[in-house]
Amino acid sequence: MSDFPAVNSASVVAEAAFAEHMASWPRMPAWLAEAKREARKRFAELTMPTRKQEAWRFATVSNLSCDGFTLARGEASLAASVEPVVTCGGCLDFADDFHAGGKPLDPELAEKGVIFLPLDAALRAYPEFVRKYLFGHMPNLGSEKFEALHMAMFRSGVFLYVPKNVEVTLPLAALHEAVRPNAGLFPHTLVVADENSSVTLVEVFRSRDANLAHFACAASDLVALPGARISRRLIQSWSDSSLAFHLGSSTADRDSSIDSISLHLGGGHVRAEEHGRIVGRGGNVQMHSLAVATGSREIDQRTLQTHLACDGKSDLLYKNVLTDKARTIFAGLIRVDELAQRTDAYQTNRNLLLSPDAEASSLPGLEILANDVKCSHGMTTGQLDADQMFYLLSRGIPRKEAEKLMVFGFFEEVLSRMGNEELSAYAGGLLEKRMGAAG
């Protein structure tokens, strides 16, 4: 797609790009401008990651250069009218970080006080309210420099607030598309679910043209207040030449639960960080991920489950399929504070190697400071099971078909937790396409 010629300008990490970003946001609240300037300063001060740092062990840090990516300048003309991927109660469509359309929030929900707005609009409409939660939590799992960049450069994203006792039955959706060549995006997602409310947010991140390179530094902050339930689905298919950061945080208060599923299908180099915190008694955080690493893709996943309160639960399941020369790194830690007695925490990482040149690294970790806990982690890396293959072959199923069945069996464990058939089918279709392309 050559409708959008690349704009010659400074790299997204340059001071000039920051100045341009600040100038392009008229009437930015003073506190936000101040926070952004501080973040910019922090970004400049922090050094680029090196492999010697534990948080970047095994990662190809030379992939992290942002040179050549320029500030996304989204505008109305970039809008593409697409149907949301699921039947939803409202959808926000972004093109190059610009709110370019979508489906308005169900008026019934709006009446109940649900706020579902582009983040910049929310900042205009409810500045003090958004301020209270904005940048409350970042994952802090090694990408602090890029967190600072995100904070300095973010322009929009999703703001979702669900008031007390409101249950949003249909999912809400958002589409973040990178459009122009070399565009650098900073989508921010902030979800606050007030006491005893519930909501599901489906977010799709993708490059509109798979042949263009993009840079995405996305961050999300999910906050579940006592008794609330948040489900978040993230489906990412950036182009193969893209560099992407997905920095996620989930914070569960008393008796609340947050369940997230991330599907990583694209990107050239993807750094995914996810930090689940249990801050109130009985909080429950579920973190799932399915990554398809094809070609020479590198998917670098760092997770942390922090238990700060007692009776909490957390469960993590990260599954990776690797083909060709792809690499995946899973580094996960469960940290149980001294006070977090009666914690149940689990962590599982499974890597399926479909090529002898693919490489899966795994660093599952535990730090347990309380004794009355049930914690475990498990990881496996291996090939398709030979006995299972034999079984299928002996029943006359061609090898190719058998392989496909077994790989989809591997996916199923995560797909079945989607909790939405439409979405599972959509994700399954994307996976099939992805695996087909991998041969």
Add this chain to the structure above:
Amino acid sequence: MSCELPNSQEALAKDAQAKALDIERNVGNFRYDTSYDLDAGKGLSEKTIDFICNAKKEPDWIRDFRKKALKIFNEKHMPGEWASADLKNIDFDRISYYMAKGRQTRSWEEVPEEVKKTFERLGVPEKERAFLAGVEAQFDSESSYSNMKEDLAKQGVIFVTSSEGLMKYPEIFRPWFGKVIPIGDNKFSALNSAVFSGGSFIYIPKGVKLKQPLQAYFRINAEEMGQFERTLIIADEGAEMMYMEGCTAPQYETSSLHSAVVELVALKGAKIQYVTVQNWSSNVFNLVTKRGMAMEDAQIRWIDCNIGSRLTMKYPAVVLRGEGARGEVLSIALAHDGQHQDTGSKMIHVADRTTSNIISKSISIGKGRATYRGMVSIPSHLKHCKNNTECDALLINDNSRTDTYPAIVVKGEGNSVQHEASVSKVSEEQIFYMRQRGIPEAEAMSLAVNGFVNDLVREFPMEYSVELRRLIDLEMEGSVG
């Protein structure tokens, strides 16, 4: 090595090798002039190295080796952010790197009460107690060892100190020395390479299968228990052997840094088992590098039990270099108040069809902290390698701590690994069941903990496993309630 000894025990030694052994055992008493300054003093410099080389009358290649190591030690950084911050408290300038006289001794009265109590409970013989407590510099085990020594010599087995090995058997010693663990492997292996003294050199000839384990215990002397032991064991093709070091009794040490290097070489089809049981006093930094190299169809098995110390960092490794080689680590760690057991294992696969197995169990009592740290690596050109890792941690008190930090990298065809770790406390149902049958709570806890490590303890030689169980009972005392 030709000085004659007035000792009448020498009558028993019939061949030169055995004779050499006895001479070596008496090093602290006879080899050096008393007019000589026997202590290299504190701090580490080229002068220290020269002092050690002169005192030990070492050949020049060792002097060069030590000096090179010193240079690397000075250049090398301390372990990175992953390691315990407590390492910063080691003051290298305040350590004595070589004492020809061996350990300093003290009077029985100076030995702490709890150490004496432990000896009592473990049933350590009177003679050994004095040695272990540091009252005697030497432990005479001549009577138990002499028969075995003869038998070994007949089979061509070499079992001497590393100092003797490098001087008397350079043609066997030198090709492997520092090859499994290069000087610059880490800061502490460099330190050991610069100042090592003591430790064993063992060579088992082709096809010789030793029925009895070789024990460092048999030939403990001043040097043997040195701070910077260096052990090299070579099992020639098809040979089989088991080596045992340490004991369950606490060793009360005046020196605070122990940094040993142990290299094992198992040639084609050879089997080596290396058993360690250590129980350091809680002022000791125990920073050890242990690695074995297993050639075609060879097997190396580390059986490791770590108790006590302020900080232990020990990750026995096996480099699986020949096709069909097997590596195994079985490890038990027990961390009490103020102790940090940072142990684990490394399995480096570099040949096809190699397999490895790691089983680690740790127990944290009081404010003790047990850490498992592991590395399993299977690179891309390999086929059909397997690794299995299991780490289980038991936390006794509500302020006990455990960590697990494995790293697993897998590439290649038909390779598979699995890793599992779990953390739990002693089950209340178990305790309830035992109490209901009239077993006091403390005893029930001990039983439960012994049950937790039971399948590993069984792998230890008989006398160790009995002592180990008693020791666990002892460590558990006062930890309940």
